[in-house]
Amino acid sequence: MFAADSQPDxxxxxxxxxxxxxxxxxxxxxxxxxxxxxxxxxxxEKDTLEITVFGGLDxxxxxxxxxxxxxPETIVLTLPFLFQSIAHSRAAFDGAVGxxxxxxxxxxxxRGMCYYDSGARSFYNTKRPIHSPDDIAGMKIRVQNSDIYxxxxxxxxxxxTPIPYGEVYQSLVQGVVDGAENNYPSYESSRHFExxxxxxxxxxxxxxxxxxxxxxxxxxxxxxxxDYLQAAASDSVPIMRKLWDARVGVSRQRVLDRGVQVxxxxxxxxxxxxxxxxWDRFVVTPEMQELVDEIxxxxxxxxxxxx
Numbered sequence: 001m002f003a004a005d006s007q008p009d010x011x012x013x014x015x016x017x018x019x020x021x022x023x024x025x026x027x028x029x030x031x032x033x034x035x036x037x038x039x040x041x042x043x044x045e046k047d048t049l050e051i052t053v054f055g056g057l058d059x060x061x062x063x064x065x066x067x068x069x070x071x072p073e074t075i076v077l078t079l080p081f082l083f084q085s086i087a088h089s090r091a092a093f094d095g096a097v098g099x100x101x102x103x104x105x106x107x108x109x110x111r112g113m114c115y116y117d118s119g120a121r122s123f124y125n126t127k128r129p130i131h132s133p134d135d136i137a138g139m140k141i142r143v144q145n146s147d148i149y150x151x152x153x154x155x156x157x158x159x160x161t162p163i164p165y166g167e168v169y170q171s172l173v174q175g176v177v178d179g180a181e182n183n184y185p186s187y188e189s190s191r192h193f194e195x196x197x198x199x200x201x202x203x204x205x206x207x208x209x210x211x212x213x214x215x216x217x218x219x220x221x222x223x224x225x226x227d228y229l230q231a232a233a234s235d236s237v238p239i240m241r242k243l244w245d246a247r248v249g250v251s252r253q254r255v256l257d258r259g260v261q262v263x264x265x266x267x268x269x270x271x272x273x274x275x276x277x278x279w280d281r282f283v284v285t286p287e288m289q290e291l292v293d294e295i296x297x298x299x300x301x302x303x304x305x306x307x
Contacts, residue, residue, distance in 0.1 A: 001034045001058035001217065001229075004042035004051075012247060013061050013116045013209055014038045016240035020059075023232040032228055034059065053109035055216035061116065064207050065146060073104040075282055076291045078207040080152040081272040084299040086120060089206040094237075097294040102210070111213040113233040117244045120203035124187060125179025126172060130200035132267040133157065133274050142168050142180040151278045152204065156271070165190075172196050181205075188251035193260050200263040202271060 005014045014036065021034035042048050048060040049067065067074045076082075083089040092098055093115040102112025123130050123141070130136050137157035143149040145162040153160035161177050171177045172195035179196055181204070187193055211233055218226060256262060283289050 001032070002037065003034050003059035003061070004037045004048040004057055005061045006040040006045050006048070007038065007061075009036075009038040011038075012240045012243035015243055016116055016211070016236040017059070017061060019236040019239045020229075020232045023235060024228060027232070028228055032225060049110075049212070052212060052214045055214045057214060058217040059113070059211060059213050061209055061211050063118070063209055065144065067105070067110075067210065067212075068146075068148075070108050071101075071105050071110075072285065073101045073288060073291060074210075075148065076288055076295070077101065078146075078148055078205060079275070079279055079282065079292070080148070080204045081268065081275045082292070082295060083203075083206045084268075085203075086117075086206065088299045089208070090117075090241075091298050092295045093208055095298065097291055097298070100291065105212060106215060109215045111215050111218040113211040113213055113230065114237050115208040115210055116237065116240045118207060118209050119183030119185065119244065119248060120201075121181050121183050121205045122200055122202045123179055123181045123204070124192065124196045124199040126175075126196045127178055127198070129198050129261060129263045130202065131263060131265055132270050135200075136179075139178040140176070142171060142177045148278070148282055149205075151281060152275065155274050155278050168192060169195060184248045184251040184255070188254050193255045193258060197260050198263065199255065199260050200266055202266050202268070204271065 003017050005011070005017055007014050017034060017036045021036065024032040024034060042051065042057065045062040046066045048057055049062050051057045052060045064074050064078055068078065083092070098115060105112045123136060125139060127139065128135060133156045138159070140159045140161050141153050142163050143153055143160050150160040150162065163171055163177070168177070168180050169190060169192055172180065172192060180192065182192070187199060193199070213229070221229070279292070283292055
C-alpha cells in the first residue's frame with residue numbers, strides 16, 4: 001500500500017505510518033506493507049486527500065480542515081473550547097463518538113482509520129498576557145483561512161487576520177498582527193516565540209489529525225486484510241502520542257528557557273461562554289448536535305489534564 005504525509009519523516013504522524021508498516025510486516029509475514037511518502041512528496045494535504053478518494057493512494061494523513069468541507073460531522077471536532085483537557089479529547093477520539101465521525105466519511109470515498117494528536121492550540125502575542133477574553137479584545141490575531149477560526153476570533157472581540165503560516169513571523173515583528181495561535185511545537189519550531197513572548201494556555205482547539213484510507217482500496221481487501229490494517233492503525237496511535245507528548249515537552253522547555261511568559265491562569269469559563277454563538281452557527285444538524293452532546297458528557301467523567 002502507498003501512504004502519504006505532508007510532514008517530514010521524523011514527525012510523530014509520519015512515524016505513526018512507519019509503525020503501521022512495521023506491525024503489518026510482522027503480523028502478516030510480509031504479505032502486507034505500507035510504503036510511506038513523507039515531506040509532501042505526493043502534494044499538499046488537499047491534493048493527497050483527493051487522490052485517496054479516487055484510489056490513487058491507499059492511505060493519507062491529513063488535518064481535519066480539508067475534510068470539513070466534505071464531511072460536515074468532522075466540523076464538530078474543531079469547535080473552539082469543546083474539550084476540557086487532552087485526556088478529554090483523547091477519550092472522544094478513541095471512543096464511540098470518534099468512531100461515528102470516522103464512519104461518516106464512508107459515503108465520500110474515505111474510510112476513517114484513526115486519529116492522531118495535533119495538540120492543544122493556544123494564543124500568543126506581542127503585547128500582554130491573556131487571562132480572559134477582555135485581554136484579547138481589539139488585538140489583531142493571525143488565524144488559518146478557516147471560517148470557524150475567523151468566527152472564534154470575532155466572538156472574542158478581536159480582529160481575525162488570515163495570512164499564510166510562512167508570513168506569521170515577519171507579521172509579528174512588523175506589527176501587522178499582534179498575535180497568533182498554535183501548539184507548543186509549532187510556536188517553538190517556527191521561532192514565533194522570539195517575536196511574541198506571551199503564551200497563554202487557552203487550549204481553545206484540540207482538533208486532531210486523521211488517517212484515512214481510500215474506500216476503493218478498502219473494499220478491494222479481504223475481511224482479514226481489513227482487520228489487520230485497522231488493528232495496526234489503532235495500535236499506532238499510542239506510539240504517535242508518546243512521540244507527540246515528548247515533542248511538546250521539549251518545545252515547552254525550550255521556550256521557557258528563552259524567557260517566554262507562559263500564562264496558566266486562564267478563565268476558560270469566560271472564553272467558553274463567548275463561543276456559544278459560534279457553536280450555534282456551525283452545528284447545523286441534529287446529528288452534529290448529538291455528537292457535541294456526547295463529547296460534552298464525556299468531559300464530565302473523571303480524567304486527567306495533560307499538556
